[in-house]
Amino acid sequence: MTRLKGLRPVAVVFAASLAAAACGGSSGGSSSTADKGEIHIGVEMPLSGTESTQGQPILKGVQYAAQRAGKVKGFTIKVIPFDDAVNGVHDPQKGAQNVQAMVGDTKLLGFVGPLNSNVAKTEIPIAADANLTMISPANTGVCLTKDNADSRFPYDAGCGGLAKQLRKSNPNNYFRVVTTDDYQGPAMADYFLQVLKIQKVGVASDNQTYGKGIADAFTAEFKAKGGQVVGPRNDYDQNTTDFKPFLTAAKNAGAQGIYVGGTTGTKVCQVRAQMNGIFDATTPFGGGDGIVQDGECVGQAGAMAPNVFASIAAVDPVHVPSAKSVIDGYKKAYPDPADYTAYSIVATDAGGILINAISKAIDDNGGNMPKRDGVRKAAASTKNYQGALGSTSFDANGDTSVKIISIYKYDSADPKKANDEPWVGQENFGEDKPTVKTS
Amino acid sequence: MATVAGALKQTRLGISGRVGGWIFYGVPLVAFLVLILPRLFLNPGFFLQILVFGVTDGAVLALIALGYTMVYGIIELINFAHGDIFTLGGFIGVLIFSLIGIVPGKDLNLGFLTLFVVIGVMAVTMAINGGINVLIERVAYRPLRHQPRLAPLITAVGMSFILEGLMFIWKGPNFIQSPDLLPGGHFTVLAANVDYRSIVLIAAALVLVVLLTLFIERTKLGKAMRATAQDRDAAQLMGIDINRTISATFFIGAALAAAGGILYGFYLHNFRFDTGFITGLFAFTAAVLGGIGNIRGAALGALLIGLIRAFNDGYGRSEWSDVLIFAILVYVLVFRPTGLLGMQVPEK
CATH class of the missing domain: 3.40.50.2300 (Response regulator)
Structure with a gap:
C-alpha cells in the first residue's frame, strides 16, 4: 500500500495530462x-x-x-x-x-x-x-x-x-x-497503379501553373512506380474545344485511363465527356481538386461522370x-x-x-x-x-507533417449528388513509405 | 527597311507567276507528304479517324466563318460581334429545346421524328437569331455606314461585349449543357470508328453551304447582294434597296451562326457566354485564310483550320496547334495577300 501511496501523485499528474490531451x-x-x-x-x-x-x-x-x-x-x-x-x-x-x-x-x-x-x-x-x-x-x-x-x-x-x-x-x-497541391498528382498516380491496377495512361493538362503542375507530378510518379504514360501529352489551351483527336490517340496507344490537370472552368470535365464513344464508361479518369465535389463538373461530364476520380489536399476526418x-x-x-x-x-x-x-x-x-x-x-x-x-508538427516552412491527400470518386451522373461523392482512399506523404489506404 | 520591303515585293512578284504558284503550293505539299502522309500507312484507321474529327470541327467553324465573310464582303466591316451571335444562337437553341421538353440527359426517343424536331427548332432559332442580328445592324452599324471605318469597327467590338455581358447575366459564368439529338453509333472503316454524328454534322453543314451558294447565285436577292458587294452606289442607281440587302446579309449570317451554335452544342455538349469570342476569332481567321468575302474560301479556310488542329492534337502536342495555324496564315497572307481563293470585296 505504501508503494501505491507513493505512486499516487504521479497518477494524478498522469490523469490530468490525459484530460488535458483530451481537451x-x-x-x-x-x-x-x-x-x-x-x-x-x-x-x-x-x-x-x-x-x-x-x-x-x-x-x-x-x-x-x-x-x-x-x-x-x-x-x-x-x-x-x-x-x-x-x-x-x-x-x-x-x-x-x-x-x-x-x-x-x-x-x-x-x-x-x-x-x-x-x-x-x-x-x-x-x-x-x-x-x-x-x-x-x-x-x-x-x-x-x-x-x-x-x-x-x-x-x-x-x-x-x-x-x-x-x-x-x-x-x-x-x-x-x-x-x-504538389502531392495531388502523385497520390492519384499511386491510386491508379495500386488500387485500379492501371499500367498505361494518357495525360493532359490545361497548360496553367496548377493544372500542368499536378499533371507533371502525376507523370513523374506514375513512371517512377513502373507505369507508362502513352500517346501524345496534351497541354491544351483555351482555344481547344475538341479533345477527341487526343483521346483517340491515347486510346490507340493502349491507354487504360486518362489523367487531366486543371479545373472545371478549364474544361477538364469536358475532356471526360468526350471520352464517350472512344473509351468505355468504366474507364477511370483522374483529376485534382479543381474538379472535386463539383456539380458543375458532373453536369458537364454527363453520363460519363461515374468513374471520375479526384483528389483533394486535405483529410477526410x-x-x-x-x-x-x-x-x-x-x-x-x-x-x-x-x-x-x-x-x-x-x-x-x-x-x-x-x-x-x-x-x-x-x-x-x-x-x-x-x-x-x-x-x-x-x-x-x-x-x-x-x-x-x-x-x-510544423516544419521550418510552416507546413504540416500530416501530408494526407484524399481521393474521391463520382459514382452518380446527378449533379446534385456531387457533394456526397464517396471517399475511396487516402495517402499520407508524411509517412516514410507512403501507400494508398482505401479504408 | 526600304530594301527589305522591296525584296519582299519582289519575292511576292516572283512567287505570283506560274513558277511562284508551284512554290506556293509545293512547300505545304512537300510538308504534307513528308510529315503527314507516312502516318496514313503506319495506321490508316487512326489517320482516318483524325481526318473525320478535323472535317467535323471544320464544318462547324465554316458556318460561323460564312457570316464574317458575307458581312465583310458587303460592307467591309469586321463584325466582331459575330462570334457572340454564334453563342447566342446556341443559347436560344437550348432554350427552345427545353421549352418543348428536350433537356440534356433525358432521352425522349423520338425516333425518326427527331429529324423534324431538329430541323424545326433550328429554323425557329435561325429566324430569331437572324432577327436579332438585323436589329443590331440597324442600331449599331447602319447609322455609321458613312462614317470613318473605325467607328463601326468599335461599335462592333462594343456589341460583342454587350452580347457577352447579357449572356453572362442570363446564364452565369458556368458552361451550359446542350441536348444532343445526333444519332449514336458508328460504322467501321479500316478499323476506324466513324461516328454517325460526325457524318450528320458534316452533311448538315454541307447542305447549308450549298443552299447559301445557290441562294447567292440563283436568287434575285442574292444577285442584289453580289451587286451591293461589288459597287454599292451603282447598285443603288440600278434600283436595289441597299438597306434591305444589307439587312438580309446580316440575317443570313446570323442564321447560319445559329445553326452552327446548335450543331456545336450537339457535338461538344457545352458552351458558355464567352465561347463565341475565341471560336469567332478562329472563324474570322478562316475567312481571311480562304479570302475574305469569298464564300467557298471561308469554307475552305475553316476546313483547313479544323484539320490542322485535329492532326496536331492527334499526332503532335496540342500547345503547338495555334502556332501552326497562325504560321500557315502568315505564310498564305505574305505570298497571297488575298487569301487562298481570292478576296471578293467592294471595288473602289
Whole structure:
C-alpha cells in the first residue's frame, strides 16, 4: 500500500495530462482560476456569400476548439470573426484590411485563416510585419510556404521566390494544417497503379501553373512506380474545344485511363465527356481538386461522370481514427448538418494549435499576457500536437507533417449528388513509405 | 527597311507567276507528304479517324466563318460581334429545346421524328437569331455606314461585349449543357470508328453551304447582294434597296451562326457566354485564310483550320496547334495577300 501511496501523485499528474490531451491538447486548461482577462483569436474567412458554406463551419470549428480549451492559464479565449467576402466572393483586398484591423487589436494574438490562397498572399506580409500568427485550415497553394514542389515529385511550381517575398526579413508567421497541391498528382498516380491496377495512361493538362503542375507530378510518379504514360501529352489551351483527336490517340496507344490537370472552368470535365464513344464508361479518369465535389463538373461530364476520380489536399476526418471523438463532440455542439464539413473538423485543429501556442507563450512570459512574437515562436515549435488529424508538427516552412491527400470518386451522373461523392482512399506523404489506404 | 520591303515585293512578284504558284503550293505539299502522309500507312484507321474529327470541327467553324465573310464582303466591316451571335444562337437553341421538353440527359426517343424536331427548332432559332442580328445592324452599324471605318469597327467590338455581358447575366459564368439529338453509333472503316454524328454534322453543314451558294447565285436577292458587294452606289442607281440587302446579309449570317451554335452544342455538349469570342476569332481567321468575302474560301479556310488542329492534337502536342495555324496564315497572307481563293470585296 505504501508503494501505491507513493505512486499516487504521479497518477494524478498522469490523469490530468490525459484530460488535458483530451481537451485539444491545450496544456493545463484550467490550472489557474484567477481571471486575467481576455485573449482574442481571429477567424478570417468568407463568412457571407457563396463560400460561407465553407467559411461558417470553419468559424464554428474554431469556436468549438476554444470551447474545449475553456479558460487558458486564467485567460478567456474570445473568437472574433472577420469576413473577407465582398459581394459574395472572397476578396484579397478585404482580407488585407481585416488583418490590419486585427493588428490594431492589442489583445488579438493570432488568427485562423484564410480560406483562399490568393487572400493569403495579401495577408501574410501584413501579419508577418506584426508577428501575428496565421494558421490556415484550407490553403493548399504550394508557393505560400515552399519555393518549389516536393523534390520527390519535382515539377516547376512557378513560385519565383514568393514565400520569401511575402515574409521579407520577418521570421515565418504562417502555418497550415492541410498539405500542399504538389502531392495531388502523385497520390492519384499511386491510386491508379495500386488500387485500379492501371499500367498505361494518357495525360493532359490545361497548360496553367496548377493544372500542368499536378499533371507533371502525376507523370513523374506514375513512371517512377513502373507505369507508362502513352500517346501524345496534351497541354491544351483555351482555344481547344475538341479533345477527341487526343483521346483517340491515347486510346490507340493502349491507354487504360486518362489523367487531366486543371479545373472545371478549364474544361477538364469536358475532356471526360468526350471520352464517350472512344473509351468505355468504366474507364477511370483522374483529376485534382479543381474538379472535386463539383456539380458543375458532373453536369458537364454527363453520363460519363461515374468513374471520375479526384483528389483533394486535405483529410477526410471520418477516415482518420483520431478524429472520431472530435467529430462526435463537434456534432453535439453544432447539431445542424450544414455546420459539419471536413473543414470544420480541420479547423478545430487549427484553432487548437493556436490556443496551444498561446498557452505555451503565457508560460514563457511568466503567466502574463504573452507577446505576439511569443505566440509565433510557440506555434513554430509545435510538435506532435494530438488532434483530429492525428499528430501534427510544423516544419521550418510552416507546413504540416500530416501530408494526407484524399481521393474521391463520382459514382452518380446527378449533379446534385456531387457533394456526397464517396471517399475511396487516402495517402499520407508524411509517412516514410507512403501507400494508398482505401479504408 | 526600304530594301527589305522591296525584296519582299519582289519575292511576292516572283512567287505570283506560274513558277511562284508551284512554290506556293509545293512547300505545304512537300510538308504534307513528308510529315503527314507516312502516318496514313503506319495506321490508316487512326489517320482516318483524325481526318473525320478535323472535317467535323471544320464544318462547324465554316458556318460561323460564312457570316464574317458575307458581312465583310458587303460592307467591309469586321463584325466582331459575330462570334457572340454564334453563342447566342446556341443559347436560344437550348432554350427552345427545353421549352418543348428536350433537356440534356433525358432521352425522349423520338425516333425518326427527331429529324423534324431538329430541323424545326433550328429554323425557329435561325429566324430569331437572324432577327436579332438585323436589329443590331440597324442600331449599331447602319447609322455609321458613312462614317470613318473605325467607328463601326468599335461599335462592333462594343456589341460583342454587350452580347457577352447579357449572356453572362442570363446564364452565369458556368458552361451550359446542350441536348444532343445526333444519332449514336458508328460504322467501321479500316478499323476506324466513324461516328454517325460526325457524318450528320458534316452533311448538315454541307447542305447549308450549298443552299447559301445557290441562294447567292440563283436568287434575285442574292444577285442584289453580289451587286451591293461589288459597287454599292451603282447598285443603288440600278434600283436595289441597299438597306434591305444589307439587312438580309446580316440575317443570313446570323442564321447560319445559329445553326452552327446548335450543331456545336450537339457535338461538344457545352458552351458558355464567352465561347463565341475565341471560336469567332478562329472563324474570322478562316475567312481571311480562304479570302475574305469569298464564300467557298471561308469554307475552305475553316476546313483547313479544323484539320490542322485535329492532326496536331492527334499526332503532335496540342500547345503547338495555334502556332501552326497562325504560321500557315502568315505564310498564305505574305505570298497571297488575298487569301487562298481570292478576296471578293467592294471595288473602289
